[in-house]
Amino acid sequence: MQLSETVKVYPTEYQKTLITQTMTEYIDTVNSLVSEAVSGHSIAKTTTADVSADLPSALLNQCIRDAKSIVKKHYKYCRKAVLKNRSLAKRGSAIRTKAPNLPILKKHCCYINNQNYKVKNNCIEFPVMIDGKSKRISVFVKLTDRQKALFSDAKFGTMRIVIKNHTLVAQIVYEVAEPELKLDGNVMGIDLGIKCPAVSYCSEGSVKFYGNGRKNKYMRRHYAYLRKKLQTSKKINAVKRINDKEQRIMRDIDHKISHDIVETAVAHNVKVIKLEHLQNIRSTTRKSRKNNHSLHTWSFYRLAQFIEYKAKLAGISVEYVDSAYTSQRCPICGSVHHADDRNYTCECGFHIHRDLLGAMNICNSTEFVGNRQTA
Structure with a gap:
């Protein structure tokens, strides 16, 4: 590598x-x-x-x-x-x-x-x-x-x-030489999103939330406001500096989140990390006025790439699975319906945080897509 x-x-x-x-x-x-x-x-x-x-x-x-x-x-x-x-x-x-x-x-x-x-x-x-x-x-x-x-x-x-x-x-x-991939261990599912940047669910039952989606969205809005103000004043060089600064901050956040995810995986003896295949996430995600800017500027691909290469250095393989209905399908009865904001409640009585449900379904998914994300 x-x-x-x-x-x-x-x-x-x-x-x-x-x-x-x-x-x-x-x-x-x-x-x-x-x-x-x-x-x-x-x-x-x-x-x-x-x-x-x-x-x-x-x-x-x-x-x-x-x-x-x-x-x-x-x-x-x-x-x-x-x-x-x-x-x-x-x-x-x-x-x-x-x-x-x-x-x-x-x-x-x-x-x-x-x-x-x-x-x-x-x-x-x-x-x-x-x-x-x-x-x-x-x-x-x-x-x-x-x-x-x-x-x-x-x-x-x-x-x-x-x-x-x-x-x-x-x-x-x-x-650097890649270590041999682990053959025995647990499976971890990762659900990536905007409100909650990442949630992990391990096959042995451990759960962890990563990052602060509200803070990230605030920073995006703040820098968008600064760019708009500077563009109105025709300060093109200042606009570029502000944009570069925002990208450095968001890249650093992605590095920290991916580091924490792989560190957690090592601590729980994980052999495979499963991620969603997010090729069409921007066209399939529900739109809203407040959500649009974050959706079209957040780099899901970059975070997935960071997780992938850091996992390989730790001897953990990465697989991509089909993302269809991962946040809507009940793992108990198999029925599909939308969550109420972050709360998912099924008719069978099962209830859970929507993003955690996604991580759980990704962890248990057998809809294998490939070993690499596509740009």
């Missing part, structure tokens, strides 16, 4: 100038290659000899690979737009989907493959251009004890150097 670590970089003024020049040249080269490919000139057989750029050959090779990847995705989205327009035309609809714009990279960064950088003694070594020649520079970084332990015998992947919040950082990909 591949994971990544973000490390702060502390270059000298001279090194900072060299790195900034390298990032600028890297992005300009990728954009130039992409523009060339989209204009009709194939870059399928392009090599470093065909590209004129003030970059080390290792980074130039990476530029060509990145450009090919971007062009491939662009053509894929163009084909989707064409097929959708054909489908709309057959149905007699006057609506048409616009073809995607040419992708242009704006954020200055550069990618360096694992053969061209080293991490050792609180320094990262990688090549840059100095006076027209490729030379390695050694830049000081601060590694935590945990990062030193991870990097001591890790197999590295690609490293990205980028500016985040006005700070130069290196995002280093590394591989």
Whole structure:
């Protein structure tokens, strides 16, 4: 499994100038290659000899690979737009989907493959251009004890150097061995939602609620209000900063919830975590004026992904099951009907919290969909 670590970089003024020049040249080269490919000139057989750029050959090779990847995705989205327009035309609809714009990279960064950088003694070594020649520079970084332990015998992947919040950082990909999955143990069902971010039910009867849905919805509304106010004042940069801050907060919340879920699973000797297959949750969930904003901005997929990779690191497998009627079906008599807000009461006398009912039905479900969530 591949994971990544973000490390702060502390270059000298001279090194900072060299790195900034390298990032600028890297992005300009990728954009130039992409523009060339989209204009009709194939870059399928392009090599470093065909590209004129003030970059080390290792980074130039990476530029060509990145450009090919971007062009491939662009053509894929163009084909989707064409097929959708054909489908709309057959149905007699006057609506048409616009073809995607040419992708242009704006954020200055550069990618360096694992053969061209080293991490050792609180320094990262990688090549840059100095006076027209490729030379390695050694830049000081601060590694935590945990990062030193991870990097001591890790197999590295690609490293990205980028500016985040006005700070130069290196995002280093590394591989970790996945532990063997448990063959014996309990089963845990997880119900994801808005009012209650997550509820777990274990086959041995333990129950736990995670997160604070009311607080999350309040933060969403608060930042939506701030964005609206700033947009009215035409403060576009401030709108972007507010949006980035909200995303960082919500991502951190997802990390904490997924960590707590996996920690609980380990404590109760769980071998399998079952999640709902939530591909169409936004189209199947009941809408309301207060609920719409949270529904369309909350990332159920991201939380499921966090649970999945953390569970794998703990030796717990993850399965996805059909989400149909999980919050409506009585586990005792099997009848289906809606809950009254959060309270579910069946004619047979069974009553329970609606989200807990969902977690219970997910735990007991045999409607297996797959081992991976779809985006």
